[in-house]
Amino acid sequence: MSNEKAQPFTLAGTQIMPGKRTIVEMPAAQLYTNTPLNIPVHVVHGKKPGPVLLVCAAIHGDELNGVEIIRRILQVASLRNLSGTLVAVPVVNVFGFIHKSRYLPDRRDLNRCFPGSETGSLGARMAYLFKNQVLDVCTHAIDLHTGAIYRSNVPQIRANLASEATAEMAQAFGVPLVLNSVLRDGTLREVAEANNIPVITYEAGEALRFEESCIRPGVRGVLNVMRHLGMLPPSKKPNPKVEPSVARSSMWVRAENDGVFRPMVGLGHRIKENQLLGRISSPFNSDEVDLISPCAGILVGRNNLPLVNEGEALFHIARFEEVKEVALQMKEFTANITESGPATEGEPPIAP
Ligand SMILES: [Zn+2]
Structure with missing residues (x-):
């Protein structure tokens, strides 16, 4: 292992020294009551150099599973041995989160506003701020989503598999289903790929719910990607190997x-x-x-x-080409998530 030391890391004007962690309160806007509204950004800066991974959730303000995934990731003890930097944003669309809504107060979808502009709509300004202050200092990204309200998704990765580094992250995450999805205009994913930042989206569960069967694979998945990128040492008790299948x-x-x-x-x-x-x-x-x-x-x-x-x-x-095998993998995966017990401390059981 190299003895190279990391340099200080700067995000939105705040400098973080190697081996330190902090929360950067990024001013997003003001409510009309003059109350300032911040986007809190957790930065865990490793002692050793390495990739800068953005993990963000609730860009759609009502998609909550990712908020809990990030809370658990930030408690993982092995972050002490981090190489590189983890930039974790539990709630990107703070407006929508407050109102339990997917959208911004002007009914815009923040995930259609990227790359945004300094002088545009509220959504455009928030997207611009997030892209320039947060995304642009990262080398890789994982965007956490759920289905929309009243709609559930089985845990799955969506990614542009034409990019090799992205395809590798999709594989490393370790859920059985991968959908090769085209990049939609205005999404965080599109703007990240356009800036050569490999990015995957984890879609699991339904809006306005916490679902243990979606949260646990999400926590594992993010940690798997961090190991794949060399940010964390290999796991002492590795998860069962999942060979993801790509939907045609x-x-x-x-x-x-x-x-x-x-x-x-x-x-x-x-x-x-x-x-x-x-x-x-x-x-x-x-x-x-x-x-x-x-x-x-x-x-x-x-x-x-x-x-x-x-x-x-x-x-x-x-x-899928081999739908029978994929169905079998799904069954095993679900059983494993249910039976393997909590991966981090304080996890609730999976209720039937
Ligand atoms: Zn979403």
Whole structure:
């Protein structure tokens, strides 16, 4: 191991010495009551040099699993042996977080505002600040998300696999499902990749919930990526090896009519072509419509709200070459998360 020493690290005008940690309060805006609104940024600066990893959550203010993932990561004892720097932002969209909302007060989606501008809308200004003060000092990034409100995602990584370093991070994270997703305009992911910062998105669970079955793999995943990047020493009791499968495509099955929706299949389960996925019925008569799967695959996302309108996205199905093997991996992965017990101290049990 090299004896090289890290240099001091500067974020948003605050200098952090090697081996120290701090919280930088980044002024985001003011509420109209004159109350200043900050984005707290945790910086753990290792004694030894290495990558600068950004881990951020709640860029959509109601997506909470990542907030808890970051809280647990910051308590991990091996951060004492960190090489490089961990920049952890539990809540990027502080406005949305306060209002339990995905959006900003002007109804904009912060994750469509990047790279932003100094003189634009509130969203553009926040995006500009975050990009310039935080993202630009990082070398790698993990963006933590959940499904939208009333929508659950099975733990999965989304990444632009055309970039080799990104694909390696996606692999290292260690969840079985990887979706090769195109970069959407205005996202943090797009602006990071455009600036040669490899970035992956972890999508797991539903907005406004804490889900242990999504939080635990998220904590493990971030630590796996940190080990892969050489920021942490190898684990003494390594997690079971997960060989992720990359979906060749994915599609949404939508509601064919308005009504009351009952799903018949669970998240992460294998779906066969022509399988009954659910039913939409009328609460006032016996009318009922079956929802039939147009393809085989794995159910990676699902609507949880029984009240649906025509056209609403209900089932997200990812398609794989070897769907049987992926289904098996999913089963093993889920069992392992449930049985392996807490990875960090003070974790609640996984309630059925
Ligand atoms: Zn999101």
